[in-house]
Amino acid sequence: MKTLVLGGYGNFGARICRALAADPHIELLVAGRDAQRAAAFAETLGGNARNPRNARGVRVDVQAHGFADTLRQLGAELVIHTAGPFQGQDYRVPQAVAEAGAHCIDLADGRRFVCDFPAALDGIFRTAGRTAVSGASTVPALSSAVVDHLTAGWQAVRSIDICIAPAQGAPRGEATLAGVLAYCGEPVRVWQGGRWVEQLGWANPTRVEFARMKPRRGALCDIPDLELFPARYAGVQSVMFRAALEVGLAQHAFAFMAFLRRAGLLPAPHKLAPLLHSAGRVFDAMGSALGGMVVRVEGTDAQGKPARRAWHIAADDNHGPEIPCMAAILLARRLARGDALPRGAHACAGLLTLHEFEPEFARWGMVTDIVDEAATDAQGHGAPAF
Numbered sequence: 001m002k003t004l005v006l007g008g009y010g011n012f013g014a015r016i017c018r019a020l021a022a023d024p025h026i027e028l029l030v031a032g033r034d035a036q037r038a039a040a041f042a043e044t045l046g047g048n049a050r051n052p053r054n055a056r057g058v059r060v061d062v063q064a065h066g067f068a069d070t071l072r073q074l075g076a077e078l079v080i081h082t083a084g085p086f087q088g089q090d091y092r093v094p095q096a097v098a099e100a101g102a103h104c105i106d107l108a109d110g111r112r113f114v115c116d117f118p119a120a121l122d123g124i125f126r127t128a129g130r131t132a133v134s135g136a137s138t139v140p141a142l143s144s145a146v147v148d149h150l151t152a153g154w155q156a157v158r159s160i161d162i163c164i165a166p167a168q169g170a171p172r173g174e175a176t177l178a179g180v181l182a183y184c185g186e187p188v189r190v191w192q193g194g195r196w197v198e199q200l201g202w203a204n205p206t207r208v209e210f211a212r213m214k215p216r217r218g219a220l221c222d223i224p225d226l227e228l229f230p231a232r233y234a235g236v237q238s239v240m241f242r243a244a245l246e247v248g249l250a251q252h253a254f255a256f257m258a259f260l261r262r263a264g265l266l267p268a269p270h271k272l273a274p275l276l277h278s279a280g281r282v283f284d285a286m287g288s289a290l291g292g293m294v295v296r297v298e299g300t301d302a303q304g305k306p307a308r309r310a311w312h313i314a315a316d317d318n319h320g321p322e323i324p325c326m327a328a329i330l331l332a333r334r335l336a337r338g339d340a341l342p343r344g345a346h347a348c349a350g351l352l353t354l355h356e357f358e359p360e361f362a363r364w365g366m367v368t369d370i371v372d373e374a375a376t377d378a379q380g381h382g383a384p385a386f
Helices: 013-021 035-045 067-074 092-099 111-115 117-128 138-150 174-181 225-232 248-262 269-286 320-337 354-363
Strands: 002-006 027-032 056-059 078-081 103-106 131-134 156-165 187-192 195-200 206-208 216-220 238-243 291-300 306-315 344-347 367-372
Touching: 002 013, 002 067, 013 027, 013 035, 013 320, 027 035, 035 056, 067 092, 078 092, 078 320, 092 103, 092 117, 092 131, 103 320, 111 117, 111 225, 117 131, 117 344, 138 156, 138 225, 138 291, 138 306, 138 320, 138 354, 156 216, 156 225, 174 269, 187 225, 216 248, 225 238, 248 269, 291 320, 306 320, 320 354, 354 367
Parallel strands: 002 027, 002 078, 027 056, 078 103, 103 131, 131 344, 156 238
Antiparallel strands: 156 291, 187 195, 187 238, 206 216, 216 238, 291 306, 306 367
């Protein structure tokens, strides 16, 4: 399957290209606006015994007239869209992909982009007989797989609480930073106590416990799960998502920017992304290469008893940014093997199981734990559930 990766030499696109270049079922096109960078990166991927065809770099500008024609001329059968930020993006890329008769997968984490994706694009992809998947990233692809695994067989799910904790030393993209700053200090609709309430993005950091990392303070982020999960898990009363930066000073800086935004003193925090992206390196010496994630669920188990479980992952050696790429890699491999995916346009919730992610975790030396938090001892330690 000829697979074109938009933003193929970027922070996430490059990781996806490295993973797919070795797949014998995939012919890879590394795409971006800079033809020289695309070609140079494709050259580093080379070939191997399993896939002797080298990846090829191509210049592609999604803003250019005739983008769909370009995709047709290149023979793209699958387009993986990694060129964020997705907050505020329209659907011109997936629309062009459908027009070109190709499948589409993106790494979007923008709430409106992912949540409105099926209604906006399902018709044209069904007509084209192709599949489009939005949010093939940590959220909601991995997060929904974890919640499904933790609550399998349960009678009811009452609360879902997720926190991502990146390593300070992990490579970070300016586009990603701009995306998260877009809602810093903005009201975010959150499902709490069985109703919608508004809370400020990145304000009021709260302590979060991890299995293999020191506690951190995490603050609210506006992501698709906040809207998708109340609809997906009938009866859930509360859904929360936080991000916990490793260096406390950086977390407090985000909270201060949220205060300034709410006070009208910082009208556009996302414009500070280039400055903060450079300044962030100052904090690197204060952090580490260890990051992770925790998903906590509470509800009623299959026997009707109160249940609380948590899934943890720890990613060392600055490998954390590999996690947002895994869902797209897994789905691309499925399509390339000829495995069926549902036609039409979908948010990436429930399309992958936690079991499918596990070989990717192992590949990068990541460690996971499932803890039964209802079975705590007198010292408050959770009992691992195997």
